[in-house]
Amino acid sequence: AGPRAPEPQAAPSRAPCKPAVFIPVHRTPEIQEARLKLPILAEEQVVMEAINDNPIVIICGETGSGKTTQVPQFLYEAGYASSGGIIGITEPRRVAAVSMSQRVAKEMNLSHRVVSYQIRYEGNVTDETQIKFMTDGVLLKEIQKDFLLSKYKVIIIDEAHERSMYTDILIGLLSRIVPLRHKKGLPLKLIIMSATLRVEDFTANTRLFSVQPPVIQVDARQFPVTVHFNKKTPLDDYSGECFRKVCKIHRMLPAGGILVFLTGQAEVHSLCRRLRKAFPYQKNSTAGGEDDREDSVEEMRKFKSSRKRRRVLTLPKIDLNNYSVLPPDEGDEDRDFDSDDDAAGSDLDLDLGDGDSGEDEKSDSSLPLYVLPLYSLLAPEKQAKVFRPAPAGTRLCVVATNVAETSLTIPGIKYVVDSGREKRRCYDRVTGVSSFRVCWVSQASAQQRAGRAGRTEPGHCYRLYSSAVFMDFEKFSAPEITKRPVEDLILQMKALNIEKVINFPFPSPPPTEALAAAEELLIALGALKEPPMTGRLKQQLAAKLSCPISPLGRVMATFPVAPRYAKMLALSRQQQCLPYTITIVSAMTVRELFEELDRPAGSEEEAAQLKARRARFLQIQKVWAGQGPMQKLGDLMVMLGAVGACEYSGCTREFCEQNGLRHKAMLEIRRLRGQLTTAVNSVCRDAGLYVDPKMEPPTEAQVTYLRQIVLAGLGDHLARRVQAEEQLDDKWKNAYKTALLEDPVFIHPSSVLFKELPEFVVYQEIVETTKLYMKGVSAVEPEWIPALLPPYCHFGKPLEDPPPSYCPGTGRVRCHRASVFYRVGWQLPAVEV
Ligand code: ADP
Ligand code: MG
Numbered sequence: 001a002g003p004r005a006p007e008p009q010a011a012p013s014r015a016p017c018k019p020a021v022f023i024p025v026h027r028t029p030e031i032q033e034a035r036l037k038l039p040i041l042a043e044e045q046v047v048m049e050a051i052n053d054n055p056i057v058i059i060c061g062e063t064g065s066g067k068t069t070q071v072p073q074f075l076y077e078a079g080y081a082s083s084g085g086i087i088g089i090t091e092p093r094r095v096a097a098v099s100m101s102q103r104v105a106k107e108m109n110l111s112h113r114v115v116s117y118q119i120r121y122e123g124n125v126t127d128e129t130q131i132k133f134m135t136d137g138v139l140l141k142e143i144q145k146d147f148l149l150s151k152y153k154v155i156i157i158d159e160a161h162e163r164s165m166y167t168d169i170l171i172g173l174l175s176r177i178v179p180l181r182h183k184k185g186l187p188l189k190l191i192i193m194s195a196t197l198r199v200e201d202f203t204a205n206t207r208l209f210s211v212q213p214p215v216i217q218v219d220a221r222q223f224p225v226t227v228h229f230n231k232k233t234p235l236d237d238y239s240g241e242c243f244r245k246v247c248k249i250h251r252m253l254p255a256g257g258i259l260v261f262l263t264g265q266a267e268v269h270s271l272c273r274r275l276r277k278a279f280p281y282q283k284n285s286t287a288g289g290e291d292d293r294e295d296s297v298e299e300m301r302k303f304k305s306s307r308k309r310r311r312v313l314t315l316p317k318i319d320l321n322n323y324s325v326l327p328p329d330e331g332d333e334d335r336d337f338d339s340d341d342d343a344a345g346s347d348l349d350l351d352l353g354d355g356d357s358g359e360d361e362k363s364d365s366s367l368p369l370y371v372l373p374l375y376s377l378l379a380p381e382k383q384a385k386v387f388r389p390a391p392a393g394t395r396l397c398v399v400a401t402n403v404a405e406t407s408l409t410i411p412g413i414k415y416v417v418d419s420g421r422e423k424r425r426c427y428d429r430v431t432g433v434s435s436f437r438v439c440w441v442s443q444a445s446a447q448q449r450a451g452r453a454g455r456t457e458p459g460h461c462y463r464l465y466s467s468a469v470f471m472d473f474e475k476f477s478a479p480e481i482t483k484r485p486v487e488d489l490i491l492q493m494k495a496l497n498i499e500k501v502i503n504f505p506f507p508s509p510p511p512t513e514a515l516a517a518a519e520e521l522l523i524a525l526g527a528l529k530e531p532p533m534t535g536r537l538k539q540q541l542a543a544k545l546s547c548p549i550s551p552l553g554r555v556m557a558t559f560p561v562a563p564r565y566a567k568m569l570a571l572s573r574q575q576q577c578l579p580y581t582i583t584i585v586s587a588m589t590v591r592e593l594f595e596e597l598d599r600p601a602g603s604e605e606e607a608a609q610l611k612a613r614r615a616r617f618l619q620i621q622k623v624w625a626g627q628g629p630m631q632k633l634g635d636l637m638v639m640l641g642a643v644g645a646c647e648y649s650g651c652t653r654e655f656c657e658q659n660g661l662r663h664k665a666m667l668e669i670r671r672l673r674g675q676l677t678t679a680v681n682s683v684c685r686d687a688g689l690y691v692d693p694k695m696e697p698p699t700e701a702q703v704t705y706l707r708q709i710v711l712a713g714l715g716d717h718l719a720r721r722v723q724a725e726e727q728l729d730d731k732w733k734n735a736y737k738t739a740l741l742e743d744p745v746f747i748h749p750s751s752v753l754f755k756e757l758p759e760f761v762v763y764q765e766i767v768e769t770t771k772l773y774m775k776g777v778s779a780v781e782p783e784w785i786p787a788l789l790p791p792y793c794h795f796g797k798p799l800e801d802p803p804p805s806y807c808p809g810t811g812r813v814r815c816h817r818a819s820v821f822y823r824v825g826w827q828l829p830a831v832e833v
Pocket of ligand 1: 070
């Protein structure tokens, strides 16, 4: 044989991987005919040769080209599952995992025992399973139990373009697992499938794959789609605009299915109801229509009745070890969430205006409309309906969330109505609170949605926004990993037992300094087990960067907030503090709670007005901060008081205007409290919190506990007032020293503690104007510090002076915590244990 071109990856793996068998599949003629129309069928040979010859292959193809349903079948027929190995396919969405396993089983004429699915808490996998669809979270769990994934012959990562955090982490892990398996002589094939061409993050990343994997492009037949932009962009009532658009299409345009993109379950149901009312279809509304809604009402009722009363605990004080919120062995499994999952929303969140009242919405002249909802949590039988032809004499109209964008291809769609929005998990960079919000989609998503109209014939896409608005959309949505605050990302990865986060091959890596700083914070919070402080500094630092997660960290990882706040929540089961902590965390997240009364006035009259309002506001602030012990919670008590008072008055615009609160901010806090309460209820199954905006004021004792909780969470934001003898020059008058900065910092003049000057305080953030100011300040009793912040109480001299590191957010150099404590001479009183 002549010399072969070097093929470092392919050559060695070729022999053991090339299956010699062909497993026959008995498909029905109808299925076979439908398959033959799929573009990927024409590429079967190319796809299979690439897979046989390479350990890692990337397949790109338009949605609907047959990737998800056909590639597993190719692999099965080629014998990849014949000798006991499993073909595993991961999906970021539950709905896709279930629906695709059913479809593939049907196409192949195989039972669910062989083609199965596994999503969190549910699945039909058996010993005979050969093709297994699962959510990415499920596979991550399996990697923790068996790093080599020895059960699997092939792993397909589907919908990689979505760049969900789990998908990215999976790709990073698999980039190491594949060579390891190869070394062991048990080769594993990795196939990454994506709907768009933007795969450079995977191919051009040499840290990820040492050899560039081949990219196979599957061209789909796509008919032209005419895109119509709205002249105006409705800001609030896009759901109503969808309704009007569907009515118009249905009345005026030729036959063809309609697909509407909305953001969440509640919206989908509400629009379905309106449309069914306007164009009634008798059989539909009894057999499969209204019952969807009734089901969800029933679910909501069950959910509500499952809430138990609050329990009364009488512990003496906040106990750092009291954070266990989960029944044993139920850990942090719920990681496979769906972005259109309303379970994370709350009662407060449900849209109220579904405009059921419109009598004029009835139309007798049109055909009946066969209206079907589609979203992630819809029962599988109901999901399957969208794939069946609409009853004769009706027009199909599917009202969907973004699951219909790339995960599921609905046949027969000619008109797409695109609201331009989706529900996305959003992270607040500063606080790390994550919540579901309605956001504009990316241009790539809008393009995908439009494409759904041109699958079988030329179609139309109606965008309910102007072309100017479209031009402002981001081109692609950024990978979730890069949007998440780093501390939170690390905590999540440690919860998955990925310890050396710094070395992790991220497809889109976060900055290394940020990773190191975040790790340090997590150690200080007690979320990671601190390694022993022995040996040389270098070894210490290395050990620090691969600390395992602690039990407290596991609990913290289940809360959808930044680690500092997660710790506060984890400790708040005690003394019934949870509702207050939730409120404080929500309020800290919302920027500019209070109206700006310091702004420069346009006229003298306005100046006088502002002055008067400011005086009144200061008075009110004092009331909210309370007296004596209450006041020591400081600005956080003001926030709590403001939210409490506002909710008691019904959160009206009037109340807010009178009291210097920003109405919008108060509504936002209410929304966040609802979301956090629901999230906490789902984690602390017996917490039994109500999603009731009103709450009783905390007792004096509770305020003390809250201060302790806040200290435990914001420990690295501790500051001590500089004593008279230390005030070297004027610069240090009334100044505080902090653990993170070398410069003097001051209590912000807007703080209720501005004049009090407590010896020890914790702050929410530092802002830099003329000086460095602490905002969100609350007072701390010195004797609490050793009890609640043991990692910060380093009394000895550090072994070596560690290098200062960058302090994120402030642009300043920060000092190592141990050395600062030593240098500024924290005088911590001895405590009796
Ligand atoms: P891709 O993954 O490339 O987006 P799919 O494999 O999901 O493509 O879909 C291929 C085809 O199979 C589409 O035309 C789709 O309509 C069809 N299909 C998928 N699921 C079902 C189902 N449950 N019933 C009928 N047709 C389906
Ligand atoms: Mg697919």
